[in-house]
Amino acid sequence: MATFDYDLFVIGGGSGGVRAARISAQHGAKVALAEEYRMGGTCVIRGCVPKKLMVFASTYAEHAREARDYGWDLKEGAFDWPMFMGKLRAELNRLEGIYRTNLEKPGVEIFDARATLEDAHTVKLSSGKLFTAKHILIATGGYPFLPGETPGIEHAISSNDVFLLEEQPKSILIVGGGYIACEFACIFNGLGTETHQFYRGAQILRGFDDEARGHIAELMRERGIDLHTGCDVAEMKKQDDGRIWVKGSDGRTGVYDQVLYATGRKPNSHGLGLEEIGVKLGRWGQIEVDAYSQSSVPSIYAVGDVTDRVNLTPVAIREGHAFADTVFGGAPTKADHDCIPSAVFTQPEYGSVGLTEEQAREREEIEVYCAAFRPMQKAFIGREERVLFKLVVSAASRKVLGCHIIAPGAGEMIQLAGVIVKMGGTKEDFDRTVAVHPTMAEEIVLMKQPVRTA
Ligand code: NDP
Numbered sequence: 001m002a003t004f005d006y007d008l009f010v011i012g013g014g015s016g017g018v019r020a021a022r023i024s025a026q027h028g029a030k031v032a033l034a035e036e037y038r039m040g041g042t043c044v045i046r047g048c049v050p051k052k053l054m055v056f057a058s059t060y061a062e063h064a065r066e067a068r069d070y071g072w073d074l075k076e077g078a079f080d081w082p083m084f085m086g087k088l089r090a091e092l093n094r095l096e097g098i099y100r101t102n103l104e105k106p107g108v109e110i111f112d113a114r115a116t117l118e119d120a121h122t123v124k125l126s127s128g129k130l131f132t133a134k135h136i137l138i139a140t141g142g143y144p145f146l147p148g149e150t151p152g153i154e155h156a157i158s159s160n161d162v163f164l165l166e167e168q169p170k171s172i173l174i175v176g177g178g179y180i181a182c183e184f185a186c187i188f189n190g191l192g193t194e195t196h197q198f199y200r201g202a203q204i205l206r207g208f209d210d211e212a213r214g215h216i217a218e219l220m221r222e223r224g225i226d227l228h229t230g231c232d233v234a235e236m237k238k239q240d241d242g243r244i245w246v247k248g249s250d251g252r253t254g255v256y257d258q259v260l261y262a263t264g265r266k267p268n269s270h271g272l273g274l275e276e277i278g279v280k281l282g283r284w285g286q287i288e289v290d291a292y293s294q295s296s297v298p299s300i301y302a303v304g305d306v307t308d309r310v311n312l313t314p315v316a317i318r319e320g321h322a323f324a325d326t327v328f329g330g331a332p333t334k335a336d337h338d339c340i341p342s343a344v345f346t347q348p349e350y351g352s353v354g355l356t357e358e359q360a361r362e363r364e365e366i367e368v369y370c371a372a373f374r375p376m377q378k379a380f381i382g383r384e385e386r387v388l389f390k391l392v393v394s395a396a397s398r399k400v401l402g403c404h405i406i407a408p409g410a411g412e413m414i415q416l417a418g419v420i421v422k423m424g425g426t427k428e429d430f431d432r433t434v435a436v437h438p439t440m441a442e443e444i445v446l447m448k449q450p451v452r453t454a
Contacts, residue, residue: 002121006032007328009123009133011115011272014041016304016316017139018099023324025106032133033108034115034125039099040092042141042305043313046160049095050088051183054162055345057084058190062347069381079191081168088163117273120299135299135327138287139320140272142265142305152236155244156259159184169193169257173246175233177204179344181262182220186347189225196256197225198248200232205344209356212404215372215388216350219406222385223347228252233259267306274300284308291334293323301327303335310337341418343411348387351414354402354421357392357454365395367450369427375407375440389443391427395453398426407440417444 006029010021013035025031038045057079064074103110114126123131144158157165159180170193174185177199189195197204197220204220204227205213221227232249236259239245243255267286275281280288280296286308293301301323304316315337322333341353360366370390378385387407391400403417420429435442 004121004132004134006030006109006131006133008032008135008137009034009115009131010137010139011123012041012139012141012304012306013039013099013103013110014139014141014304014316015043015313016141016320017041017137018103018320019317020137020139020303020320020323021103021108022106023321024328025103025108027324027328029328031108032111032131033103034111034113034123036112036114036126038092038096039103039110040096044095044099045092046163048313050092050163051159051187052345053088053091054187054191055183055347058187059347061190061192066378066381066383079168081191082166085163085165116271117277117300120277120297133299135301137320137323138269138272138274138295138300138302138306139304139316140268140306142308142311143268144261145264145266146261147263150233150236152238152244153261155236155238156261158261162260165258171256171258172196173198173233173244173254173256173259174262175199175259176262176264177201177206177229178262178264179205181260182216183345184260184262185220185225185227186223186345189220189223190347195225196254197227198231198233199227199229200249202229204229205350207356208344208350208352209390209392209402209404210358211370211390212350212352212356212388212406215386215406216344216346219348219385220346265305265311267308269306282308292326292332293319293335309335310340312340312342315340339418339422341414341421343414345411348385348406348408349410351405351410351412351417352403353414353418354400355392356402356404357390360392360394360401361454366401366454367393367395367427368452368454369393369447369449370451371443371447373443376438387440389441389447391430391444391447393427393450398428399424400427400430403444405441405444413441 008024008031010017010033021031021033115123118124121132172188174197185197203213234249235247237245244259247253269285287302293303303319305311319335322335325331325333343351372386372388390404392402430445433445
């Protein structure tokens with residue numbers, strides 16, 4: 001029988017790889033992990049965590065304005081970007097350290113190096129060292145995609161670069177209409193940067209519930225974001241003063257301190273030697289895997305964004321854990337991709353779980369329950385901003401097929417609503433539950449009549 005240096009070699013120290021390595025080691029496997037950049041991956045270093053801290057930072061100016069309208073004697077100050085960024089970087093260093101410790105404790109050996117594949121059981125490090133492993137797990141994540149054909153694209157930054165900016169831009173153009181574009185539009189707008197957004201399609205957040213998309217777009221505009229749909233960048237040029245001149249596909253022109261492209265992410269699978277050893281890749285470079293995350297080469301598995309299934313941190317973590325239980329824990333486990341709640345951290349947030357109205361309508365007869373209103377806290381000080389609570393219900397089974405919430409704290413609310421929808425809760429289960437008064441969320445159990453059936 002062949003002997004290997006390791007039972008498992010993980011390539012990539014992000015959420016999926018770290019979970020897989022740690023649990024495999026706890027199951028008794030001899031594990032190594034290689035990471036070429038910083039431990040923690042996209043989520044910790046240049047994604048969810050720093051983004052959420054920026055979301056928090058960007059909400060305080062509006063809080064201060066609201067506080068004034070409630071009677072507080074507060075003056076609006078300026079945002080100290082360098083101070084915040086210093087703290088942010090220190091926090092990321094701290095978290096990176098925790099990720100490292102969590103791997104070292106169960107005995108995972110860490111290599112701070114780039115790793116590529118030599119064959120189905122051999123990994124080569126950038127140091128030149130070769131190691132063999134019975135199983136290899138690819139967890140290399142994704143990278144921001146910028147359309148290379150746009151003239152002047154080299155002047156644009158991606159979400160990776162935002163956290164490295166030394167100065168707060170006075171003005172910014174954000175290109176794209178997905179999660180990242182909308183979140184950063186709200187962040188920069190909240191921080192006081194003059195914020196413009198171009199999205200090539202008819203409405204932002206494609207794939208989400210149409211009614212919710214319209215509601216969010218309206219709120220973003222009301223908050224001051226200059227959002228243009230049906231508009232892409234045609235051309236960009238850097239001016240002598242360092243600012244960027246942009247011409248839109250609809251002929252409009254503008255000059256911005258920064259242009260941020262948030263036009264999607266691609267699987268980070270190139271240059272690893274995968275195709276050379278027969279690992280099947282999809283059209284976008286995603287590693288094709290089965291329900292147990294096994295690739296077309298039996299000793300090679302993949303989890304997380306590099307497989308382009310559902311590109312969310314908690315999903316990568318679940319996939320990594322399921323891999324470890326399957327291969328080393330004696331408990332074959334499929335990662336469950338059904339009914340995953342998620343939140344877009346716009347201001348206000350949009351939380352959703354299950355089907356959109358449009359998806360549900362294609363499948364069966366439905367009833368739609370929806371309430372949009374000005375919440376007490378905002379109405380009191382004359383704010384027009386409305387929240388939205390929406391349930392998409394099966395007419396036959398009465399099950400709640402989808403839940404959509406746009407409100408401050410919707411990310412927190414949808415985590416709980418997600419349990420009910422995942423359990424197969426019915427509209428009558430919601431109706432039976434007594435309201436918590438006075439809250440915004442009580443509306444979710446008080447909607448008596450469908451606004452439409454389809
Ligand atoms: P998305 O796929 O969500 O959005 C990409 C956007 O860019 C779309 O609006 C798309 O338009 C547009 N686009 C794509 N190609 C081009 C092009 N060539 N020219 C102009 N526009 C283009 O990707 P994101 O980058 O926003 O986020 C990546 C993934 O990261 C998300 O899908 C999500 O899974 C995850 N994420 C999750 C977050 C969360 O949970 N809160 C936060 C951030 C990221 P079109 O719609 O027309 O295709």
